[in-house]
Every structure is written in structure tokens, then in C-alpha cells.
Amino acid sequence: MSRYLPQETHVVCSYQMNPSPGVLLVDPKMWNLSVVYKSEKQPLLTEVDKVLKDDFECKSNWGQAAAWSFLVAGLALGLAVAFSICTFGVGAIVLGAVAVAATVLIASNSTKCNPNLVEWVNPHSNVKFEGHKALTQKSFLKCSAGPGILTPFLDEAEAKSAAKNVAFRNWGEVSLTAVISGLFGYGIGLSAGTAAVAAGGGLGALGPGLLAGGKEATVGIIGAYLIFQPISTWEAQGMQGIYGGDGNTTYDQMLASRKNMEGSFTVDTPDDPYIGTSQTTAAGELLNLSYDKYRQNQNEKYIKEIMNLKGTRAEREARTAEIVAEMKKTRSGAQAVEAMKRKGSGKILPREKTSNKGNRVINEHRAETNKAMKGQAAEGFGGAINVAGLVLPLLVSPLNEWTFSVLADSFANQSAGGVTINAAQN
Numbered sequence: 001m002s003r004y005l006p007q008e009t010h011v012v013c014s015y016q017m018n019p020s021p022g023v024l025l026v027d028p029k030m031w032n033l034s035v036v037y038k039s040e041k042q043p044l045l046t047e048v049d050k051v052l053k054d055d056f057e058c059k060s061n062w063g064q065a066a067a068w069s070f071l072v073a074g075l076a077l078g079l080a081v082a083f084s085i086c087t088f089g090v091g092a093i094v095l096g097a098v099a100v101a102a103t104v105l106i107a108s109n110s111t112k113c114n115p116n117l118v119e120w121v122n123p124h125s126n127v128k129f130e131g132h133k134a135l136t137q138k139s140f141l142k143c144s145a146g147p148g149i150l151t152p153f154l155d156e157a158e159a160k161s162a163a164k165n166v167a168f169r170n171w172g173e174v175s176l177t178a179v180i181s182g183l184f185g186y187g188i189g190l191s192a193g194t195a196a197v198a199a200g201g202g203l204g205a206l207g208p209g210l211l212a213g214g215k216e217a218t219v220g221i222i223g224a225y226l227i228f229q230p231i232s233t234w235e236a237q238g239m240q241g242i243y244g245g246d247g248n249t250t251y252d253q254m255l256a257s258r259k260n261m262e263g264s265f266t267v268d269t270p271d272d273p274y275i276g277t278s279q280t281t282a283a284g285e286l287l288n289l290s291y292d293k294y295r296q297n298q299n300e301k302y303i304k305e306i307m308n309l310k311g312t313r314a315e316r317e318a319r320t321a322e323i324v325a326e327m328k329k330t331r332s333g334a335q336a337v338e339a340m341k342r343k344g345s346g347k348i349l350p351r352e353k354t355s356n357k358g359n360r361v362i363n364e365h366r367a368e369t370n371k372a373m374k375g376q377a378a379e380g381f382g383g384a385i386n387v388a389g390l391v392l393p394l395l396v397s398p399l400n401e402w403t404f405s406v407l408a409d410s411f412a413n414q415s416a417g418g419v420t421i422n423a424a425q426n
Contacts, residue, residue, distance in 0.1 A: 282380020
């Protein structure tokens with residue numbers, strides 16, 4: 001026997017920031033409210049009833065506000081650090097703080113859930129009230145703003161618990177977004193300020209500063225598209241596979257509805273993660289150094305081959321000439337060749353002493369390369385800011401999927417409340 005939803009049923013949204021559940025109301029414009037739960041004197045909800053008593057504060061709006069606010073604040077802080085002028089730095093930080101307060105204030109008053117409520121999923125298949133399908137314990141509502149999923153709760157205590165859990169996690173996700181955007185802004189400001197200072201710090205420095213800041217922003221956005229967005233997608237798909245079931249669970253049904261409302265592959269910057277110029281520069285240098293190391297190892301093998309050549313003298317000399325020509329294409333190889341040549345004749349003889357001279361040169365270059373690789377790794381991927389910029393974005397998608405799973409579990413586990421009737425009314 002189905003449990004139907006009366007007016008003032010509690011509801012929790014997957015995107016809500018409020019720590020308390022909302023309340024569902026009937027839409028008096030849609031029907032005459034003749035089907036009423038007599039003991040409570042409350043009308044029963046149907047698929048046309050998409051009205052909240054109070055709007056939720058939405059994660060998407062707060063996320064955008066936090067992203068832009070912390071972008072401005074990070075930009076100001078980066079400029080202040082670059083210029084290292086106390087008064088300028090204090091003023092910039094104050095401006096950033098004002099931007100934070102103003103933008104968040106606007107966002108906190110801009111959420112309008114009711115116009116964005118789309119449709120009910122899983123209404124009763126054949127029970128209708130005044131021509132509209134009835135809502136039951138297993139129905140949930142889709143919202144285009146998030147896209148969020150609103151789940152009605154018949155158990156008030158469980159509704160309050162679910163609201164707190166969802167809001168806590170959504171605040172955590174928004175906070176991560178804010179920090180990431182702040183790092184983005186800081187990177188742009190620091191690059192622009194540093195370039196401007198290097199150019200003299202006057203009006204003439206405006207061009208180099210803008211160029212450096214623009215490069216940082218461009219590299220960051222491209223990094224979001226090419227690196228973090230694919231990783232985020234893989235993370236989400238992996239966690240959905242863990243949380244999902246055979247396709248018939250409450251989580252699966254809610255997830256399918258959410259996916260139907262999600263847009264195509266996009267990156268909404270600047271609130272999305274980014275790869276800064278320091279990371280891309282370091283990555284490029286590390287790639288070059290890795291190739292150098294590969295060639296050093298190859299040159300070591302070439303030396304060993306020269307020492308063990310077989311065949312006639314003419315064949316050995318011909319192959320040695322080929323190897324020498326190949327080794328000279330690299331700095332380590334060219335120096336190793338010169339070290340192995342015999343004084344006077346300039347020939348490379350298959351002697352242990354000869355190979356030791358060549359290998360010593362190769363080892364010196366290898367040690368130099370290893371040191372350079374460590375330095376590039378520390379510069380591009382070390383330090384608190386760079387590590388945070390790389391790690392924090394990888395936590396956003398798992399946190400979002402975890403929040404959705406928590407709500408789905410709470411929705412599936414509810415058991416109390418609701419209305420049971422013995423006859424369907426059409």
C-alpha cells in the first residue's frame with residue numbers, strides 16, 4: 001500500500017546550503033484541493049505541485065559567488081605580494097574583502113528555487129487526485145538550477161539529519177572551489193605584478209604586467225580543459241560505479257535523472273581548477289630532462305657496444321663510426337666520445353680504461369640531470385601553494401558524488417509518516 005505525500009512534507013535538495021529541510025506545498029492554481037488527508041486537514045500532493053514554502057540557498061549560486069569573490073581577492077593578494085608595498089597590499093586586500101562580502105551577499109539573496117523546479121519523477125503509476133498523478137514515498141523532484149534533486153522525507157528527524165549532512169558537504173565543496181579560485185587569482189596577480197615590477201613599475205610596465213597575467217589565465221583555463229576536467233569526469237564515473245547498483249536502486253534512479261539534466265562537456269572558469277605557468281614550465285623542462293636522461297642511458301649502452309664489437313677490423317671501425325655519429329648528437333655523448341679518444345691517433349679502442357672514461361662523463365651528466373629534475377619538480381610542484389593547487393581540485397568531484405550518495409541513501413531508508421488510503425480517486 002502506497003504512502004502518499006501530504007502538504008508540508010519535508011524536502012531535502014542535493015544542492016542545498018541550508019542545514020534544515022524545506023517544506024512542500026500544493027499549487028492552488030492547479031487544482032481545487034478536494035482530496036484532503038482528513039486527520040491532518042492537509043491536501044495530498046500531486047505531480048503538478050512544485051512549490052516550496054521557502055527557497056533553498058543553492059550550491060551553484062554560492063559556488064559562483066565564492067569563485068569570483070576569491071578570484072578577485074587572490075588577484076589583489078598576488079599583486080600586493082609582487083609589489084611588496086604595504087599600503088598597496090592592505091588596500092588591495094581590503095578591496096578583495098569588500099568584493100567577497102558584496103558578491104556573497106548578492107548570491108545569498110538571489111536563489112529562486114520555485115521557478116526552476118522541473119518535474120516529479122516516479123509519481124504513482126495509476127492513482128490520481130483530480131486528474132493528476134499522486135506523489136508517494138518514492139517520488140522525487142528535479143530542479144534545473146543545479147541540476148539538483150529534491151527528495152521528500154516522511155520522517156522529520158531523518159529529513160533534518162539528511163539536510164545537515166548534505167549542507168555540510170556542500171559547504172565543503174564550495175569552500176574548496178573558493179580556495180582553488182583564490183589560488184587562480186593569486187597566480188594571475190603575482191605573475192602580472194612580478195612582470196610589472198621587472199619592467200620598472202610605472203605606466204610603461206602595464207603592458208608586460210597584463211601580458212604575464214593574461215598568459216597565466218590562459219594557461220590555467222587550458223589546463224582545466226586538458227587535465228583536471230577529464231580527471232574529474234573519471235573520478236565521478238568511478239564513484240558512481242561504486243555507489244550504484246543494478247540500475248533499479250534509488251541512487252541509480254536519482255542519478256539517471258540528474259544526468260538527463262546535466263549539460264555537455266564544459267569548463268566554467270574561473271571557479272574550475274587550473275594549471276599555472278609554473279607547473280607547465282616545470283612540466284616542459286622535466287620532459288626535456290627526461291629525454292636527456294634517456295639519451296644518457298642510451299649512450300652508456302653505445303659505449304658497451306663499442307667495447308664488445310665483433311667482426312673484421314673494417315666492420316668494427318664502420319660500426320664504431322656509426323655509433324660515434326649518433327652519440328655526438330647529444331652533449332653528454334659528444335663529451336664522452338672526446339674523453340674516450342686515444343691521444344695522437346684519435347681512435348677509440350676497446351679497452352676497459354676507455355670505457356671507464358666514457359662512463360665517467362655519462363655519470364657526471366646523469367648526476368647533473370637528476371639535480372635539475374629535482375629542482376624543477378620543487379619549483380613547479382613543490383611548496384604549499386603549488387601542491388594545494390594540484391591536489392584540491394581532485395577532491396571536488398568525489399565530494400560532490402559523496403553528497404549525492406548520502407542523500408540517496410537517506411531517501412531510500414525513510415520509513416515513517418505519509419498517508420495510506422484504500423481507494424484510488426480519479
